[in-house]
Amino acid sequence: MVPISYYLILAAALFCLGMFGVLIRRNALVVFMCVELMLNAANLTFLAFAKQNGDLVGHVSAFFVIAVAAAEASIGLAIVIAVFRSRGTISIEEIRTMKH
Numbered sequence: 001m002v003p004i005s006y007y008l009i010l011a012a013a014l015f016c017l018g019m020f021g022v023l024i025r026r027n028a029l030v031v032f033m034c035v036e037l038m039l040n041a042a043n044l045t046f047l048a049f050a051k052q053n054g055d056l057v058g059h060v061s062a063f064f065v066i067a068v069a070a071a072e073a074s075i076g077l078a079i080v081i082a083v084f085r086s087r088g089t090i091s092i093e094e095i096r097t098m099k100h
Contacts, residue, residue, distance in 0.1 A: 007048035015041035028083070028090040032076045039069045 014037055021034030043062040050058020084090050 004048050004052045007044060007051075011041040011044040011048065014038075014044065026092050028076075028080050028092055028095070031092065032073065032080070035076075036069055036073065039065055039072075 018034040018037035018041065021037065022031050025031055025034065043065050046058040046061045046065070048058075050056065050062075080090055083095060087095065089095065
């Protein structure tokens, strides 16, 4: 049996890695991948507590987070493609400065 603390430490590390990626990176696609990493860290936390408690509430929560992540990825990718077609870049810094 793996202790729950190992799962939580891994989830915290994944969440921090994703958070630093969102804060540091300037490419919109990398930012979306980092958000997905943060959502997967939340899923790992839900599933670790579901394993500890022996119920299905964590599994249901993880399922909804996966559904939200899929919707976020598809809508986010559509926005990135639309911005790239109109402005020719997906750099977050250039998108911020090119408002009209």
